[in-house]
Amino acid sequence: MKSTESLLSVIGLKKYFPVSGSLFSKRKYLRANENINLEIQKGETFSLVGESGSGKSTLGRTILGLYKPTAGKVIYRGGGEEIELTRLNNKQMRPLRSDLQIIFQDPYSSLNPKMTIGQIIEEGVATHKYYRRGTPQMREYVLSVMDKCGLQPESLHRYPHQFSGGQRQRVCIARALAVKPKFIVCDECVSALDASIQSQILNLLSELKEKEDLTYLFISHDLSVVRNISDRIAVMYLGNIVETGTAKQVFENPRHPYTLALISAAPSVKKSEKNEPILLNGSIPSPVSPPKGCKFHTRCFMACEICKRIPAPVVEVEQGHFVSCHFAQKSAKEKRVIAKNVSLQSPQI
Template identity: 45%
Template sequence: MEKLLSITNLKKYFPVAKSSLFAKQMYVRANEDISIDIYKGETFGLVGESGCGKSTLGRVLLQLYEQTAGSTMYYGRTLEEVAPRYVLDTLSNAEKYIEKYHKATAHAEEMTKKCDALGDNATFFDLQDKNLALCDAKTALDYCAKILGGFMVKETRQGAALLSDKYKFAFQAASIAARAEDIELEIEVQESLLEDTPQKAQAIQEKLAKLRKKRDELTGEQKKLLASAAETEEKIALLKAPYAKDEEFARYEAMLDNGVDLKRLKYSEMRHLRKDLQIIFQDPYSSLNPRMTVGRIIEEGLVTHKFYKAGSKKMQQYVFEVMNSCGLQNYMYNRYPHQFSGGQRQRICIARSLAVKPKFVVCDECVSALDVSIQSQIINLLQELKEKEGLTYLFISHNLSVVRYISDRIGVMYLGNMVEVAETDEIFSDPRHPYTIALLSSIPTTDPDSLTKERIILEGNIPSPIKPPSGCKFHTRCFMACDKCKVVPPALTEVKPGHFVACHFAEQQKVDENGNYLFDVKLATNQR
């Protein structure tokens, strides 16, 4: 499976206003140390109670909320396509990291010689200083190798210069391509005018000739820059060639990550990726501009991201196609949002998001405000469009039945933390976290066999995200909590292939093959 997004130790804190000048700054810990991978073409379901941070996570991934910490790597485009400024900034500071490595290495050699000379007389503190120095040197080497594309340190200065040239050429080519794209759109507009206004044909033809000449000049300039980048890549390959069979060097090569770190992008750079990363909001009415018609709502993104020129006939025809694919008729083009039902408004939101041909869509409880019959229509529409367009979804919902139907994998969140992640069938057949078990027991059912099963009721309220409980955040409501849970926070560990759980009792199976609980439900419910 190919990764589309890789989230590592993501955090999102919202500052709370201080009560006085001397009061300590406090934060709402909406997302805490979340690490998950989302693969191309899958639907990742996200469930949990209200206030657990699901919607916040979706918006942070799209950088609609500024990310507090961690990294969000996006693999839908390469570094050369996006041309982020942080790459050149990192390379320009490469010399500083190289010097840091040499100092750390020299210190490690000095401490090693000292301990060797002392032999058996070396104290515990001498050996500790030696180990720390070796660790610092190793860390510095790893970092240098990562930011410089796997170069061994003896070649890093030359490698840094070459990489810097390569990215400069590639980034300049990307900038020129954007300018050429604007001219291409203008050419399309002028060609359409040529058909509509034959009396101005000569003037339009002259303008077209100038535009085409400028486009060809830019194309030639772009080809030269790309050729220079390719030539630099060949020099880099020659520099690496002597180490091709070196196992350590191969490991460093593997460290190079060609993904784009969304957290480190500038505002203008992130705008370039907005068409790839879209969202369908929970409330379709409040997310639609009441002063704009359906046509203008859908066209806004197409014009902003330069798919079409404003007012072009080709754009209108394309908007009709998008509307039809989302269950909207052409005559709705000039209507306003208040003239539609809830389900139709949600279809407008879906059409607006999918019109710019995204690769990743956050569906933020997009069916929770709709009645059951309309829910099924919208979910089937999302499934159909996913298969047709090759989309990837983050599907956020409270409704476990809906999530089970649409999702390939499910993540369960509690108070900002991911407590369980697994494939959909695995979550429902073998839940390991007590919170997941309680959620599953609350699903309404008409199955006669299921009606006899007792429900696990979670007593008490969700703790404050400003001052969460120590240890496991769920221990205040958990029917399996012990003294260790109150002190030690459990790590998200893999208990089975692809099944991750954050619980000290994760190894214990809690549901048998028939779905029966392997513990006393009454005792579990009445424990607190």
């Protein structure tokens, strides 16, 4: 299962998008990711959670080389040697594309409606030259991948519109799996599905992870999804990671005030972990001009003078559990007491 072999290292990663301002004003940037540091271990499910707009998808795409980072680097060790992905151009990246796959939230818009399921799955297989189109070996291989993903052989000649949302997501998984990946970014890949279908797809993903030796970066705004499938979790706020730890550490001993608020607001997190609702001030500020000091201070029930002026340091509160807060050492219990005495609004998730 889990190992402590690092598959990917993300070091000081930044991704800024230019925003169009007026002709005479200084160029402005939307800071989608800022100073991101993380390690993803081989064989683990590492999850990113946080409100919409916190920078999760941007981070997933920048790690995969789909966006060029503004600064920082990503190191990949899937082939034995260390490769700095962020230094590769498109041509150098091509042979690694099969290792690094992504599955999106909306399977319909990412499937070509004019292609059959068989053609969709074989496309990448042919591109990466595992088998040639039209050969019995290709057909047999595509059918075996479909079988692994719970798709019937009759689906081979059908089109995406003939399937339900859950089945279409199986097709997307099969397409990704067919090129023999090592690392898959699952970006809100069950968020559009009904709860019962959601759990079927999550079960399929965890089954495939074991059988095919995969590592996932699982992105979701929904904490209840992440709770059961993650080995480790990173909580994002306004482009920064504010807390990282094992799923148990983050849910049972949350230390960042934002994590506490997220957990308390999640509809299907266990009652014993939720405690009293924690209310946050206002809404998420603009990533173009984020607050100075700790970016969370404008919404935080703990905010003091220091938070307004100085960015919070990263503190290791227990082994492998990192929190970026001036009050990282205060326990979840102490923080809940403070939150209870401050009356503000509900967080918008």
